[in-house]
Amino acid sequence: MVDPVSSGASSAEFRHWWNNERFRGVLYQFLLMAMVAGIGWFLVANTLTNLNARHIATGFGFLDREAGFGISEHLVPYLPSDSYFRAFEVGLLNTLEVAVIGIVLTTLLGLVMGIARLSHNWLVARLASAYVEAMRNVPVLLLLLFCYSLITVSLPLSRNAFNLFDCIFLSNRGLRVPAMIWDDSAVMVVSTLALAVAASFLVGVWARRRQEKTGRYFPVLWSSLGLIAGLPLIAFLATGAHLSFDVPHMAGFNFAGGSTVSPEFAALLLGLVVYTGAFIAEIVRSGILAVSYGQTEAALALGLSRMQVLRLVVLPQSLRVIIPPLTSQYLNLVKNSPLAVAIGFPDLVSVANTAINQTGQAVEGVSIIMGVYLAISLILSFLMNWYNKRVALRGGR
Structure with a gap:
């Protein structure tokens, strides 16, 4: 009970x-x-x-097997006899190449177009507005196909390529430029370049803290350019490095030698930059408008030019508004890069599709793609959030 x-x-x-x-x-x-x-x-x-x-078969054991297919563009040495793991590595590096260069170029384009939209010049403002409205309302895949068709159709055949100084050739097969050939001392030059970049960063940190304490300005840009250009040159001369060039030349129906910027890479980069730059332009414009016009009037009253007002007063304050949505556009650029498969650029997705067709292990292949893009997005978000905290306003305690 x-x-x-x-x-x-x-x-x-x-x-x-x-x-x-x-x-x-x-x-x-x-x-x-x-x-x-x-x-x-x-x-x-x-x-x-x-x-x-x-x-x-299941599992990732297939990554150790021979791939057996070629990849037209690769930043590291690759042969069809290499493993699937090496093929995925090549595809990943191609994706990162597009992402890094695309982020830099689309930031510059978006910044210029965003400022141009606020120009007092009627023609400049209207042209920038037309660009933004047109690109934001065109599907990105259609834009990539248009850029690829434009490059391959408008440029001449290899035998009629545009010739500049008998060493640079532009045709529908891409841009051929001389390639530098280094000897063993190149390691010292590259190491010095990395040291110069690190030193430039430290100089920037020191200059900012010095200006906060004393109010004295230090030319960080010119100092950094001097370090980055001067230190590797000194190392090059001191080590007696020998530098030669592999000049492209006509061989059969195409060029041989040198380095190539392929039409696929150029079309992909151009399409993604032009498309994403339109969205970043609107973000920059809204960030500038978010800064009170009284800041501009006060800076002009102190005798600053309009370019100095924009660079020293308006843009630093607008970053607090620009950075969060800018992060989303960077992520969109990275996630739009798999559309490269439509124009034949061998990025990670294209290489994975070939591996899936040969091995039949679709679950593992798609898992690798998802894991890689997730990692790239998380790393990019972490870096942008870290920078956003640095430029955010800090209230007193």
Whole structure:
């Protein structure tokens, strides 16, 4: 027989815990995690069962096997006899190359167009507005196809290529330029260049702190350029390095030698930069308008030119508004880069598709793609959030 006293005490204790908001929150989160884990286990188990029923191999062991296919563009040495892992590495480096160069160029384009939209010159402002409105309303895939068609159709064949100084050739096969050939002393020059970049960063930090304490300005830009250009040159001369060039030349129906900027790479980079730059232009324009015009009037009253007002007063304050949405546009540029498969550029997705078609291991291939893009996005978000905290206003305690 149930004791009514103990039953009533248990009910009261349960109501006591249930009325606790913290307890309910922990319980709901635990139930949600259990439900997600259950669904994940069901999907994984069902996928493995179906793969085994169809006698499809699972796991990432295929990465050690010979790839057996060529990749037209690679930043590191690659042969068809290399492994699938090496092929994925080449595709990843191609993706990172597009992402890094694209972010730099689209930032510059967006900054210029955003400022141009606020120009007092009627023609400049209208042209910038037309660019922004046109690019924001065109699908990015269509823009990539247009850029690729424009490059391949408007440029001449290799035998009729535009010739500059008998060493630079531009045709529908791409841009051919001389390639530098270094000897063993190149390691010292590259190491000195990395040291110069680090020294330039430290100079910038020192100059900012010095200006905050004394108000005295230090020419960081020219000092950094001097370090980056001067130190490697000194190392080059001191080590007696020998530098020669591999000049491109016509061989058959195409050029041989030198370095090539392919039409696929140029079209992909041009399309992504022009498309994303339109969105960044609007972000820059809104960030500048968010700064009170009284700041501009005060700076002009102190005798600063309009360019100095923009560079020293308006833009530093507008960064607090610009950085958060700018991060999203950087991520969009990276996530739009897989559209390279439409124009034949061998990025990570293109290489993974070839590997999937040869091995049949679609789950592993897609997992690699998702993991890589997730890692790139998280790293980029972390860096941008770190920079956003540096430029954010800090209230007093």
